[in-house]
Amino acid sequence: MSGKHSSSKRRRSNSSANEPSSRSQKKSRGSGSASTSKSKGKGKGKGKGKGKKRGYGMSTKEVKEKKATGTQGAVRLHCRIMWGLFAQNSIPPPVLPATMAAFNTRFSRDDDVDISAHIENLIENAMPAGEKALAAVVDVQTKALLGRGQIALDTRRMEETHLQLIFNTIARAGLDRWAPDLFGPPESSYNVLHKQIALSTFQSVAKSFGYTHMKVNLNNLSNFNLLSKLYDSFVYNYMTEIARKEATSQGRVGREQMKAVVRNHRVTLADSRSQYLRNQGYRSELVQLAEDPDAHSDDELIPNVSPAKYAIYDKPGRSSLLCGLFRYADGRAKSHDQRSGVREMRTREEPDPSAGPSPWFKRHPENVPIDYFTPDYWNQELTVREKVEYMNNGIVLPLEAHCHSLNSIAEWKSLSTDEFMKKFGNDKLALYNMPTEDELARLAEMDDEEEEDEVDEDLMDEDEESGFWFR
Structure with missing residues (x-):
């Protein structure tokens, strides 16, 4: 596939039945996208009706x-x-x-x-x-x-x-x-x-x-x-x-409450990190990524430790370069809080490899740029259909060699999309294997066949409802 920038939008692509996704319906980030997907999405569109509202709720x-x-x-x-x-x-x-x-x-x-x-x-x-x-x-x-x-x-x-x-x-x-x-x-x-x-x-x-x-x-x-x-x-x-x-x-309420706490921690991280990047004049695409709570790692309170500390879970597939930038933002934000006399962020411990990924949130974040993932994870772990979900979302960080000092970061952090891609982004994009035209065409054919089957099923349902089989 070509590594040139494209402003085209992606078409819909299906997602797991157990984990419905809306990422393919969101607007593409548009920086350094690889190609336009021709794959259309599945989905019957037959949603279940909403349950009845209990009579004692108060809005x-x-x-x-x-x-x-x-x-x-x-x-x-x-x-x-x-x-x-x-x-x-x-x-x-x-x-x-x-x-x-x-x-x-x-x-x-x-x-x-x-x-x-x-x-x-x-x-x-x-x-x-x-x-x-x-x-x-x-x-x-x-x-x-x-x-x-x-x-x-x-x-x-x-x-x-x-x-x-x-x-x-x-x-x-x-x-x-x-x-x-x-x-x-x-x-x-x-x-x-x-x-x-x-x-x-x-x-x-x-x-x-x-x-x-x-x-x-x-x-x-x-x-x-x-x-x-x-x-x-x-x-x-x-x-x-x-x-x-x-x-x-049994235990469901506790699990749901813990999941909500973990989620709120990530929302707090997203707010703090995106605010720092915004205040420092980083590229809007990078700020947009930091605003997504799903791009940040989960953590849990370590029991029986004072003062309170939180163990960080590993985030499978996430770029170590992006992780390093986020941790740097944490440090700068903490220093700012100390100077300002405001409440400091939670103390988070480095991930324990033996702990593995988070038991709470296992899905990849939606609508993130290509280089949210490491090249190895992208090339070896993601399916073609998964790549289609992200392939037009662009590149937000340069190669690691351009991130070792504040001076080198200053060279790219505020560039426009076109300038960034010409000077830094295309070199990074070349590390990622994009779906081929043949693979995209085959996905589109499969989706068309499935849509035809769904249309046939819908017609059968309509015939049954109208009494066709009893004529």
Whole structure:
């Protein structure tokens, strides 16, 4: 294949059925592309319909319109404190049959009990706290002290008297612990009692400025309908979904939470590194690459190490030259943070080869330039179809010989695409074996054949739906 620059766009190309890709539909980076792909994509285009939305969700837009963002966070914290759940991946406990039986004995459906008035009376007489409530408060304070996340931190800011009011109300209501029945009807007497305890104690604590650090809108406290919707959204939408996931697959919630943490770490890296490259006047194509979180390596907290350090996973196929530039950007950003007195970046350890690649994110990043990959990985590991996905995305770095000093970097870091390719890029591009015209033609033929088969299948489906076979 020719190594000349082309401004042509790639056509669609299919991706793994298990890992759908949209990279072929994105705009080409356009620097030093190898050739235009003739391969068309597969894909039936028969998407599954969206699942029905649960009735207890509350949109972010609605919360903002009610000026209740701080109140929402405080309601969630209040429920977590009563539950004793101080991590994002904590699983709400199931309701034991003995607990439900004890409740039914105390609150018979035949009893004419005004639960709201009953709870208000309990709150008025909640102090001084009994022995059971005091023990619950100590347990909450201990767990919050040992916790590391934001939930634990916010809990540590709670006044002890407010915690005593919460747990003495729970105890005086005859409950061993606060534990809504997430899989039961929200309107059951059991769940109504839990909701009333939660919202009434929340109002009392918030009115006493117990959630000032959460920026509660005090005007929301008299709007019981709003508080009820915030409660239902958290308990019967968010937490119920967590319980459902864990019941389906043990450990799933923890895995998903860890994956989200790892992903957020990469987003932070992308922001820091791209900002440094932008501020230093590097080529826009390189800045664009650094902005992609998927171009950066995963890391995980090393357990039982103080101060905290994070182990870096290997990033298969990624250019060591690109990795070196990213690490250099980290060092410069850290120095800047120290001078500015802002919070420094996390301390990351070098990859341990024995650890292997990340268990969390294994796909190649989408729409990255050709030289994101090492020449060996490109030439020996990527399939022709995979190369088609990247072959028009160009070159962003020169050969390693031009990256050994700030003076040599200054020669290319701010060049236009055409100038860069003439002086540096084409030499780098020559190391990468591009798909041949014959290979591209064969891929296009295969895709055309598959599209024809799909059209035939669609026609068959239409005939069946119209009753063709019964004529």
